[in-house]
Amino acid sequence: MTRDDTTRPKFIRIWKGRTRKEDFETYSRYLHEAGVRKIESIPGNIKVEMFRALREDHAEFMVISYWPSLEAIRAFSGDDVTRTRHLEKDPDFLLELPTFVELFEVY
Template identity: 35%
Template sequence: MPTKPTIARIWRGRTRPDVADEYERYIRAEGIPPLEKTALGVQLFREDRDEEIWFTTISYWADMEAMTSFTKGEPTKVHHLDRDPEFLIALPERIEIHQILVDEQSLG
């Protein structure tokens, strides 16, 4: 039986519209693959607003221990990608850690 996640780790960052497509390619190539290899699941969201583009990454973990093993220490510490300062309007200062209380999906 597959392990169900109990923890969601949420990161959010904002870019200017003129670099959003390039940042999306960059985060897909550099930020998502390590999560795909270690987390139980990962989602990447994009919200296009008038003045800025928001990206949100949610990764799902079996427990805090699994997530802490991935982050090699404090799970709430932000681990910026090398080119984040180039693309992001401001470097995010925190990661959100949420306990998953309900995990039901009806997609069909």
């Protein structure tokens, strides 16, 4: 089965963040509501997935969004498609504020 070019991702954008263990559930809900749902609503976005892991001394989060083109990413990220777009409450939760996301071409 083949998909047409509008539904086949050509790029993925990967954001990663860490919080304290005690913020695991609260930040999970916040990231999903304020981040994942927002990305899902952006025209051109094909898909977005959120991953989370509770570690011994912290919690880790990863959001992967799938895009048909760099132009679709620029519509929400601006010219620098690797620049992080922080959520309003990220400084309250995240142990570090990453400046950049990872960008990969889907082969």
